[in-house]
Amino acid sequence: MTHAFFKALLFLAAGSVIHAVHTNNMSEMGGLRKDLPVTFWVFAIGTVALAGIPPFAGFFSKDSILSTAYHTHHYAIWIVGLATAFLTALYMTRAVLLTFFGSYRGHAHPHESPRAMTYPMILLAFLSVTAGWIGLAHASGFNEWVRFPGTEPEAFSFGLAAVSVLVALAGIGIGYSLYGTYRERDPVLQLGGFSTLLVNKYYLDDLYLKGIVRPIQYTVSGFVNWTNQNILDGAVNGAAWLTRRTGLGVNVVDRNVIDGAVNEIGQATGAVGAVLKRVQSGKVQQYAAVLFAVVAILTLVFTAFR
Numbered sequence: 001m002t003h004a005f006f007k008a009l010l011f012l013a014a015g016s017v018i019h020a021v022h023t024n025n026m027s028e029m030g031g032l033r034k035d036l037p038v039t040f041w042v043f044a045i046g047t048v049a050l051a052g053i054p055p056f057a058g059f060f061s062k063d064s065i066l067s068t069a070y071h072t073h074h075y076a077i078w079i080v081g082l083a084t085a086f087l088t089a090l091y092m093t094r095a096v097l098l099t100f101f102g103s104y105r106g107h108a109h110p111h112e113s114p115r116a117m118t119y120p121m122i123l124l125a126f127l128s129v130t131a132g133w134i135g136l137a138h139a140s141g142f143n144e145w146v147r148f149p150g151t152e153p154e155a156f157s158f159g160l161a162a163v164s165v166l167v168a169l170a171g172i173g174i175g176y177s178l179y180g181t182y183r184e185r186d187p188v189l190q191l192g193g194f195s196t197l198l199v200n201k202y203y204l205d206d207l208y209l210k211g212i213v214r215p216i217q218y219t220v221s222g223f224v225n226w227t228n229q230n231i232l233d234g235a236v237n238g239a240a241w242l243t244r245r246t247g248l249g250v251n252v253v254d255r256n257v258i259d260g261a262v263n264e265i266g267q268a269t270g271a272v273g274a275v276l277k278r279v280q281s282g283k284v285q286q287y288a289a290v291l292f293a294v295v296a297i298l299t300l301v302f303t304a305f306r
Contacts, residue, residue, distance in 0.1 A: 005131055006049035006124070006128040008124055009046040016039040017099060019113055026098040026099055028106040029098060029104070030099070030105045032110055033100040033101065035112065036111075038113075042121040042122060044096060045129060047092040051089040051168045052085055058128070067160050085167050085171070094179050
């Protein structure tokens with residue numbers, strides 16, 4: 001649990017620095033301890049706690065991990081843990097010196113963060129100092145909750161603790177020797193080919209990009225392009241061809257069947273009208289003669305069938 005305090009503190013302090021200078025590149029920082037005094041001190045506390053320097057909280061948790069690895073005969077893990085402690089102290093010293101010492105190398109106007117940001121950092125800084133030696137884990141019962149049944153913690157070993165502290169101090173000392181005098185320029189950049197290797201992150205990003213990302217990208221994009229040209233475009237073109245042919249067929253039916261039927265009906269209606277037009281002469285005498293003839297015919301018909 002002690003790790004939670006100073007790691008959260010360092011995350012918040014890093015955010016406070018970025019908030020002040022509007023960049024996360026340490027080459028554009030420097031000299032910020034004057035403009036960000038609260039952030040500087042809490043960052044420094046988090047750094048020594050993370051390095052495992054007593055009496056800060058990180059010392060107790062780090063010592064517990066290393067002591068357990070040593071007493072359970074996992075010496076390889078113990079050595080790796082010491083190496084990690086050394087590198088942690090070194091790179092955190094580098095971060096402090098490049099960020100807060102020397103002269104400012106950026107273009108912004110640094111300013112301290114508001115109280116809403118500094119107060120939580122101050123609280124976490126207090127816990128990063130005191131959480132280890134006030135027996136917080138035992139007082140809260142958290143230690144009993146996470147402990148495996150049937151196991152007892154190893155007794156505190158001053159010898160092992162001294163080794164871990166000396167390793168951390170060595171990391172701090174080497175970090176200061178590298179960055180304490182030449183703060184304006186990162187000494188790592190003066191290491192020639194090894195510097196290039198470090199700057200390019202061991203070329204792992206290039207390996208990942210060229211060996212994994214791009215082959216998959218080219219394969220997938222090629223398949224998608226082929227699918228688009230040969231399947232999707234084919235389906236669209238086929239639908240367009242079918243629609244056009246259907247339109248031509250409908251046009252033929254419309255002109256030769258529907259229009260033909262309408263025209264024939266119109267012509268027949270005109271012919272009937274022409275015949276009826278001849279009967280409609282407008283002469284009353286003809287209408288009376290036709291009416292008389294029809295009446296006479298109907299009379300003969302009814303008389304014949306009576």
